[in-house]
Amino acid sequence: MLGGIIEFLLLKQSLPIGISLLISATVVSLIAVLIHRLFIAKTKNATELSLIIMTIGISITIRGIVGILVDKNAHPVKPFLSFSSVSLFNLVFSSQYVIVIFSTLVLAFLLYFYLKKTLSGKIMQAVSMNSLAARLFGIDVGLVQMSSFAISGFIGALAGAIIAPISFVQYDMGIMFGLKGFAACVVGGFGNNNGALIGGLIIGVAESLSAGYISSSYKDLIAFLIMILVLFVKPSGLFASKDIERI
Amino acid sequence: MLKVENLSVYYNKALAIDNISLEIKKDEAVCVLGSNGAGKTSLLNAIFNTVHKEGRVIFNSVDISKMPTHKIADMGMVYVPDKRTVFNELSVYENLEVAAHKIIKRKGKREFAKNLDAIFDQFGNLYEKRSLKAGYLSGGEQQMLSVAQGLIRSPVMFVMDEPTAGLSPKLMDVVFDFISFMRTQHITILIVEQNVNKTLKATDRAYIMEVGKIVDSGFSKDLLDSESIKKAYLGG
Numbered sequence: 001m002l003g004g005i006i007e008f009l010l011l012k013q014s015l016p017i018g019i020s021l022l023i024s025a026t027v028v029s030l031i032a033v034l035i036h037r038l039f040i041a042k043t044k045n046a047t048e049l050s051l052i053i054m055t056i057g058i059s060i061t062i063r064g065i066v067g068i069l070v071d072k073n074a075h076p077v078k079p080f081l082s083f084s085s086v087s088l089f090n091l092v093f094s095s096q097y098v099i100v101i102f103s104t105l106v107l108a109f110l111l112y113f114y115l116k117k118t119l120s121g122k123i124m125q126a127v128s129m130n131s132l133a134a135r136l137f138g139i140d141v142g143l144v145q146m147s148s149f150a151i152s153g154f155i156g157a158l159a160g161a162i163i164a165p166i167s168f169v170q171y172d173m174g175i176m177f178g179l180k181g182f183a184a185c186v187v188g189g190f191g192n193n194n195g196a197l198i199g200g201l202i203i204g205v206a207e208s209l210s211a212g213y214i215s216s217s218y219k220d221l222i223a224f225l226i227m228i229l230v231l232f233v234k235p236s237g238l239f240a241s242k243d244i245e246r247i
Numbered sequence: 248m249l250k251v252e253n254l255s256v257y258y259n260k261a262l263a264i265d266n267i268s269l270e271i272k273k274d275e276a277v278c279v280l281g282s283n284g285a286g287k288t289s290l291l292n293a294i295f296n297t298v299h300k301e302g303r304v305i306f307n308s309v310d311i312s313k314m315p316t317h318k319i320a321d322m323g324m325v326y327v328p329d330k331r332t333v334f335n336e337l338s339v340y341e342n343l344e345v346a347a348h349k350i351i352k353r354k355g356k357r358e359f360a361k362n363l364d365a366i367f368d369q370f371g372n373l374y375e376k377r378s379l380k381a382g383y384l385s386g387g388e389q390q391m392l393s394v395a396q397g398l399i400r401s402p403v404m405f406v407m408d409e410p411t412a413g414l415s416p417k418l419m420d421v422v423f424d425f426i427s428f429m430r431t432q433h434i435t436i437l438i439v440e441q442n443v444n445k446t447l448k449a450t451d452r453a454y455i456m457e458v459g460k461i462v463d464s465g466f467s468k469d470l471l472d473s474e475s476i477k478k479a480y481l482g483g
Binding site: 119122123126129132133134135136137138139141 | 295297315316317318320321325326328330331332333334335336337341344345346348349351352396400
């Protein structure tokens with residue numbers, strides 16, 4: 001949400017799209033770092049659950065602050081390309097979808113490359129798997145966690161800014177995207193970035209089909225029905241990475 | 248090289264280590280023996296500052312009592328805890344790469360490759376499985392990988408917590424062979440073990456712990472002949 005809002009405010013000042021994207025992503029990335037330093041890193045005896053609850057609380061607070069400082073109305077944002085629609089195989093869709101698909105693929109590739117091919121990406125994975133061992137190898141776990149917050153803030157802001165021309169920007173625009181992102185992760189399988197990507201595609205296509213063939217009123221319902229179905233059939237997700245642990 | 252002074256460790260109000268002091272000199276191999284619950288693991292965790300403690304720990308004349316764990320590790324101390332240090336979802340090669348990240352950053356990939364060759368010379372089966380995820384290794388192989396992760400960092404001191412736990416007698420021999428190898432490389436060793444006989448044979452000195460206190464200490468070869476040690480730990 002913050003990425004979309006900041007981008008909207010910057011575009012209103014007639015800044016170019018590229019610059020406004022970069023600024024909004026950087027600002028949100030810094031806010032994410034601040035949240036990590038002020039709250040996450042300072043929590044004593046933190047458990048995963050307590051941290052999840054804390055971040056939900058922080059997101060509600062940020063939403064409230066934005067609602068007060070900006071406003072609660074939905075604001076339109078112009079598509080990034082000069083032409084508003086694209087026609088492909090007799091299908092006509094907003095040109096912004098091209099940007100969304102292209103950006104998703106680029107970001108997914110960059111994230112994959114960083115995590116799998118670079119040493120600092122492997123260190124980030126190592127910290128998530130065994131933080132004590134990481135500390136014993138001289139890794140500053142706090143710094144790595146802070147970097148992961150910075151990266152997720154940057155990517156989240158870009159996503160919010162890029163989707164803004166499709167969804168409009170509003171102080172609470174992130175709630176449904178967050179929930180559907182969670183559903184996509186559940187469908188694809190936690191711990192598998194590519195799985196989450198495919199999960200998102202499955203949910204998105206199912207939503208559109210249901211909107212076309214049944215009713216757009218049930219669009220959101222379909223996403224969560226698929227999630228519940230997957231949880232019933234394969235709780236670890238369709239493409240879950242196998243958790244390997246020797247006992 | 249390592250001095251522990253008046254160390255106490257509490258878990259909430261339960262006393263795990265009660266005001267102990269010990270010293271390990273450069274190039275020495277020292278073991279800490281004792282039954283379960285004696286406080287051996289707490290001692291190692293306190294040295295590496297992963298538990299709350301009172302007292303002082305000095306390494307190479309530097310007070311490391313309040314130093315963060317990752318900075319203690321940076322000083323050339325390696326700790327292989329009983330829970331092992333492998334990263335299950337990373338390959339064997341990546342596990343070694345992460346362990347040696349400081350060498351890669353400071354001295355470059357070439358130095359890492361040199362160390363890696365030396366490690367694979369010692370641990371042939373790890374070379375064969377270098378592309379396999381560490382989580383798929385057997386318990387013994389994971390233990391070997393943990394030791395290899397420590398060795399690839401060119402440590403000055405190697406600390407191990409029950410490295411033979413859960414291993415077959417054959418693999419135990421391999422672990423003790425590596426302890427002998429480390430001694431030839433002038434690496435100072437502190438080891439906590441349950442296998443009293445083999446550990447005393449592989450080390451210079453020993454401390455015996457019981458319910459959080461050091462109750463005996465001396466040269467390993469003397470303790471090996473001690474009647475009380477034979478009675479308590481060697482079944483006779």
